[in-house]
Amino acid sequence: MIGFTWCRSLSLAEKTGCLAFLSAGFLGCSTIPQIATVPLALFLLACLAAPFLPRWSFFLPVISRGKQGATGIALTFDDGPFPASTPVLLELLAQYRLPATFFVIGRQAAAHPELIAAILAHGHTIGNHSFRHDNLLMLRSCRALEEDIRATQEVLAKLGIRPLLFRPPIGITSPRLQPALTSLGLQTLTFSCRIFDRGNRNVHNLASRVLRQLQPGDILLLHDNPPQDEKAKINWPQELHRLFARLSQADQVVPLATLIDQPVMISGEKQPD
Numbered sequence: 585m586i587g588f589t590w591c592r593s594l595s596l597a598e599k600t601g602c603l604a605f606l607s608a609g610f611l612g613c614s615t616i617p618q619i620a621t622v623p624l625a626l627f628l629l630a631c632l633a634a635p636f637l638p639r640w641s642f643f644l645p646v647i648s649r650g651k652q653g654a655t656g657i658a659l660t661f662d663d664g665p666f667p668a669s670t671p672v673l674l675e676l677l678a679q680y681r682l683p684a685t686f687f688v689i690g691r692q693a694a695a696h697p698e699l700i701a702a703i704l705a706h707g708h709t710i711g712n713h714s715f716r717h718d719n720l721l722m723l724r725s726c727r728a729l730e731e732d733i734r735a736t737q738e739v740l741a742k743l744g745i746r747p748l749l750f751r752p753p754i755g756i757t758s759p760r761l762q763p764a765l766t767s768l769g770l771q772t773l774t775f776s777c778r779i780f781d782r783g784n785r786n787v788h789n790l791a792s793r794v795l796r797q798l799q800p801g802d803i804l805l806l807h808d809n810p811p812q813d814e815k816a817k818i819n820w821p822q823e824l825h826r827l828f829a830r831l832s833q834a835d836q837v838v839p840l841a842t843l844i845d846q847p848v849m850i851s852g853e854k855q856p857d
Contacts, residue, residue: 638755656838664808690715690736
């Protein structure tokens with residue numbers, strides 16, 4: 585165990601921390617020892633900022649875009665499944681023959697196993713998005729963090745799949761995440777394009793906003809949440825129609841596994857209850 589700990593590659597945070605302390609020690613011996621605090625302060629700022637930068641592999645490796653040279657884009661939907669939104673998405677994706685990956689919440693999957701089956705039956709893939717979508721999950725203990733992610737893995741294992749990718753709630757990471765994911769055989773995947781739709785609470789001009797930002801190689805973050813107000817309930821599927829039609833015409837959308845050149849999940853026999 586000791587050998588493994590020392591042989592694993594250091595994260596960028598660990599390398600930066602070592603450099604900061606070495607620099608501080610060197611500067612402390614200089615003619616202006618007061619500046620020794622500068623590298624430590626910069627390291628602290630990096631640690632405070634990193635959790636909120638979903639594309640930065642600071643605490644652990646993060647997949648946020650397609651492999652180098654990728655020209656397609658991948659559709660991903662967070663937070664479901666829900667009876668009021670997932671079937672709408674599946675129908676529209678089928679209409680335009682677009683593949684997608686659903687990063688599901690464990691308790692939602694447990695409550696609606698028929699929707700997980702429907703997602704798979706339509707040929708889409710599934711990732712782990714935590715059990716309760718706790719926005720403060722990365723502040724929990726290492727044990728609580730691992731138990732939350734493991735709970736979703738166990739729910740999905742009973743439904744015949746094992747996700748290989750974990751998307752943290754709101755894209756926030758922490759130093760505690762990597763040990764939990766390593767023990768569960770998961771990797772972190774975030775996104776490179778989001779439009780801050782606030783879980784489908786802000787769907788006004790959704791299609792136009794996406795198309796203005798979307799670039800080759802992007803992993804697009806959208807949501808599988810039922811809109812709450814009446815206007816959004818009407819606008820959301822209309823905006824998806826517009827978006828999917830344009831993406832279909834441009835032949836841009838590819839499976840996430842193709843974009844990142846690695847599998848998203850493993851299908852297998854259902855585990856017993």
